Amino acid sequence: MHKGIAIYPGSFDPPTNGHLDLIERGAKIFEELVVAILRNSEKSPMFSVAERLEMLRELTGHLKNVRIDTFDGLMVEYAKSLDATCILRGIRAISDYEYELQMALMNRKLEPTLETVFMMPADKYSYVSSRLVREVAQAGGPVKGLVPEVVEQKLREKLDPAYKLRDARLIEGLGKKDLDKREKKRKKKA
Ligand code: PNS
Numbered sequence: 324m325h326k327g328i329a330i331y332p333g334s335f336d337p338p339t340n341g342h343l344d345l346i347e348r349g350a351k352i353f354e355e356l357v358v359a360i361l362r363n364s365e366k367s368p369m370f371s372v373a374e375r376l377e378m379l380r381e382l383t384g385h386l387k388n389v390r391i392d393t394f395d396g397l398m399v400e401y402a403k404s405l406d407a408t409c410i411l412r413g414i415r416a417i418s419d420y421e422y423e424l425q426m427a428l429m430n431r432k433l434e435p436t437l438e439t440v441f442m443m444p445a446d447k448y449s450y451v452s453s454r455l456v457r458e459v460a461q462a463g464g465p466v467k468g469l470v471p472e473v474v475e476q477k478l479r480e481k482l483d484p485a486y487k488l489r490d491a492r493l494i495e496g497l498g499k500k501d502l503d504k505r506e507k508k509r510k511k512k513a
Contacts, residue, residue: 329409341448399434
């Protein structure tokens with residue numbers, strides 16, 4: 324096990340099974356792993372930073388040496404503020420390599436003492452990205468198996484707020500048949 328702190332930075336919008344796979348691998352080789360969500364992303368995110376923080380905390384609760392945080396500005400500055408020694412990034416396919424190489428070399432130029440370590444997620448997740456998950460979910464396609472169940476549920480709620488209401492009512496004890504009927508009516512009206 325590598326002593327010290329490693330940072331796994333990213334957008335995590337939303338977290339995928341590929342991210343989780345990498346976090347679990349990273350947690351095995353680093354003494355402490357900080358999953359760091361970028362706050363000032365220019366992209367307009369699907370999930371707020373608070374939502375991503377909550378999802379990642381729930382997903383990694385079983386990993387005692389992993390914690391979730393957010394950061395702003397330069398990643399190397401954030402890493403320095405934590406006394407981290409490594410940056411962890413995942414590489415899925417050759418297509419990731421160019422961008423990751425550029426980023427690793429730029430980070431090295433900015434802070435030569437910080438090493439970037441690349442790990443490969445399980446091959447079954449080699450095509451999974453947050454961008455494609457958002458695209459598939461937004462078009463109404465299934466994302467089962469690509470993201471953890473918690474994320475699947477959040478995507479459903481985000482894209483169809485009626486689901487949230489439905490779950491709340493089910494918890495309150497309303498019958499499933501009634502809810503199905505009401506939802507059919509609501510969809511007809513919409
Ligand atoms: O999940 P992503 O979107 O591929 O993560 C990219 C991220 C957040 C790691 C990268 O954009 C980043 O570190 N941004 C912070 C600003 C910074 O330090 N930029 C210089 C890196 S070359």
